[in-house]
Amino acid sequence: MIFNILPKAIFSRVVSIPARFLSSGTYQFTGPFNFINGKRCDTIQSQEKFEILEPATGKIIGSFNESDEQDVNLAVEKAAQAQQEWGQVTASERGKLMIEIARNLKQSQEEVARVEVFDTGKSIWEARCDVQTAIDSLQYYGGLAATLCGEYYSLQNGSHGYTRREPLGVVVGIGAWNYPIQMAGWKSAPALACGNAVVFKPSQFTPMSAVMYAEICVESGLPANLFNVVQGAANTGNLLSLHPRVAKVTFTGSVATGAKVMSNCAAGIKHCTLELGGKSPLIIFEDCDKKNAVNAAMIANFLTQGQVCSNGTRVFIHESIYDEVLGDLKKQTEGVRFGDPHDEKTNMGALIHAEQAAIVEGFVKRAINEGAKIVCGGSRKHMGGLLSGGYYMTPCILEAEDHMEVSREEVFGPIMSVYSFKTEEEVVARANDCKYGLASGVFTNDLNRAHRVVANLQAGTCYVNNYNVYPVELPFGGVKKSGLGRENGKCTLDYFSQLKSVYIEAEDVWSPFDN
Secondary structure, eight states: OOOOSSSSOOOOOOOOSOGGOOOOSSSOOOOEEEEEETTEOOOOSOEEEEEEOOOOEEEEEEEEEOOOOOHHHHHHHHHHHHHHHHTOOHHHHHHHHHHHHHHEEEEEHHHHHHHHHHHOOHHHHHHHHHHHHHHHHHHHHHOOOOOOOOOOEGGGGEEEEEEEEEESSSSEEEESSSSSHHHHHHHHHHHHHHHOOOEEEEESOOOOHHHHHHHHHTTTTOOOTTTEEEEHHHHHHHHHHHHHHHHHEEEEEEEHHHHHHHHHHHHTTOOOEOOOOOOEEEEEEEEEEEEEHHHHHHHHHHHHGGGGGGOOOOOEEEEEHHHHHHHHHHHHHHHBBOOOSSSSEEEEEEESSSHHHHHHHHHHHHHHTTOOOOEEEOOOOOOOOOGGGGOOOEEEEEEOOOTTTHHOOOOOOOOEEEEEEEHHHHHHHOOOOOOOESSEEEEEEHHHHHHHHHSSOOSSSSSSSSSSOOTTEEEOOHHHHHHHBBSTTTTTHHHTTTEEEEEOOOOOOTTOOOO
16 A cells, blocks of 8 residues: 655645634634545435534534435445555554654644634633644554564464454544544544544534544545544434444443443444543542642633543542632632633633533532532623623532532533542542542542552542643543543553464374374
């Protein structure tokens, strides 16, 4: 296979005006937004239309048709054909091409980040970080690709065996609306490194950056149909996860939808990775650096307007420092800066849509009815001008109790619940009393205590003296109802490949049937 790696790719993107002139409410996007055969394309027949809403303004900024069975079949079949050749390319050559994609994505980082802001409503500085995580994933797995190998076994009488690590085939990636470009990178990079083809379905609420990513892949030299994009909602995802030519589904989203995806995969005996919801604890001990703990608690609750699955939304504070820490949290929370998400000074953007804003408001109201106390925030934020129709909400701190709904269910919004505790044993038991197990955090200057506590916390990722950091080298994923499998880290290559065992006989074959 000959790769057309462009030394300096010229990108024809969704956005064609300089990023510095962009602001919310000023741009319309035109489709099509599917991507098959190396180019953007419309649906074959479906006319089921979805409108693209800009969270910052509530305005319609584009639309697309939902992909139906014909579109899914085309995307998967083309991907399966392309994968046959891609799987025969040496892993080191695949890695070189992925690093080239990373380089070109870096060149377009600002452009992609601006589209991510239009799509998600998050602040521009956050969107830039999200693009960087996709770049990091491509670089990391591009570098790891050449290390893919099996093992050799010396057996009796001169015989030997070895294993081969081989591609799965077509991998379906289903992304979430809170981190669209990150999901595209995290799910495609290890899959491509292992020799698979990818069919990616972004959330219907955030369709645009995945198409830009696909264009960058092809313009960097990736053969057509190794990263296809189909747009749609639940029906499209259902068709993808049930498709007989699909070998694996990697999904990020809610527990309910994840269970449906897992059921579909079970019906076809497909590989499955699930990164689902969370209700993670953040434990602040009395001996910690309190300023760092407060900063981390803010990061653990209010980035992306609180719409982060790993957020440490249950903040347990030792009783001896409870009032001081809560006071500092209140001060920082009340100082959050609202504004146009494209403005560099904004650090709190808009919730994804009106329905999600209503869900978050409902949690606050029911928490109050259950006896929770509002420390600050918890109401809709009314903006002026172009932002008046956006979905803004003041970040909220609640003094809650463990039995309350807000303490047990994922809110996915800017609500931090705080609790007081006395002893280590007590707080670990309370932290683990949860159906989720995605992440957890511990703040202490006692390293022995830190190791002891994280060893006893039921979570896939445990942070010590920080929170919500995702180095690409470190596996990320959950336990309990927070999911199966891992993303990031070297071990993720195992989830996107399969082992073949080979036995080589050195002597004649003995048979009891040989007379």
